[in-house]
Amino acid sequence: MDARKTYQLGEPVHALDGVSVDVPRGSYTAVMGPSGSGKSTLMNLVGCLDTPTSGSVFVDGADVGAMNDRERTRVRGEKVGFVFQTFNLMPRLTAVENVALPLVFRGVSKDERHERAASILERVGLGDRLEHAPNELSGGQRQRVAIARALVNDPALLLADEPTGNLDSETGANILDLFDELKAEGNTLVMVTHERDVAERADRIIHLLDGKIERIEAVGDLEGRQHDDESAASEREGARGDGGAGGRDADVGGDGS
Ligand SMILES: Nc1ncnc2c1ncn2[C@@H]1O[C@H](COP(=O)(O)OP(=O)(O)O)[C@@H](O)[C@H]1O
Numbered sequence: 001m002d003a004r005k006t007y008q009l010g011e012p013v014h015a016l017d018g019v020s021v022d023v024p025r026g027s028y029t030a031v032m033g034p035s036g037s038g039k040s041t042l043m044n045l046v047g048c049l050d051t052p053t054s055g056s057v058f059v060d061g062a063d064v065g066a067m068n069d070r071e072r073t074r075v076r077g078e079k080v081g082f083v084f085q086t087f088n089l090m091p092r093l094t095a096v097e098n099v100a101l102p103l104v105f106r107g108v109s110k111d112e113r114h115e116r117a118a119s120i121l122e123r124v125g126l127g128d129r130l131e132h133a134p135n136e137l138s139g140g141q142r143q144r145v146a147i148a149r150a151l152v153n154d155p156a157l158l159l160a161d162e163p164t165g166n167l168d169s170e171t172g173a174n175i176l177d178l179f180d181e182l183k184a185e186g187n188t189l190v191m192v193t194h195e196r197d198v199a200e201r202a203d204r205i206i207h208l209l210d211g212k213i214e215r216i217e218a219v220g221d222l223e224g225r226q227h228d229d230e231s232a233a234s235e236r237e238g239a240r241g242d243g244g245a246g247g248r249d250a251d252v253g254g255d256g257s
């Protein structure tokens, strides 16, 4: 993506002031920065929840800015899993119904919805909580339901805005272990965090400041390979072996400057 996002509230606010970033398929990116630096705005653009004021955002090769709301909603539903800081679960639905919800909009049959939702809840360690309502679950369990819901469509891209921010350290560690597994399976992850040790679980850290990328820091075992994102991505793509239809890169860019 190469994009700029300006909010007009009397004074214009440049929430993202010309940010150019590439999210290769299979990569794991952390986003850090002070409050108000544009982290959520960046996630909303990459996740097709919003469109840039100028510049462009490409997801899987398609220009999100050129789509109408309906198309953008469809791309989001098919390709993006979003984990919000506040979970956003439906209070009257059980865990398994919450997780199955995205499949309703895709015309998946009721039995299959239940089956897929139950299996992904098992995956996140909640196989024994399928019929619990959100208010019958702990904060960490709710977060895992939200992650299961984000994963149920098998999204090309998983976005998480402070996924461990509201969790005790043990539950947070479990979520991060789950992300490691997802990464090892070839999924693409972008996560916002305030915690340095959490960010270091990713391949690289994008540091935002005042709506700009201050620097991109390579961490972990990808160090030294970061110079060549594309070859690293295709290596991993090859290792994953499913090929898939079209690229799964999210490519977000600003208007230069
Ligand atoms: N919907 C909005 N309308 C107006 N200004 C907004 C809106 N969303 C965010 N902003 C402003 O854009 C800037 C970046 O916000 P945000 O991306 O939420 O930062 P962060 O997630 O890093 O805390 C802030 O100055 C914020 O006040």
Ligand SMILES: [Mg+2]
Pocket (backbone or CB within 6 Å): 039, 040, 041
């Ligand atoms: Mg935010």
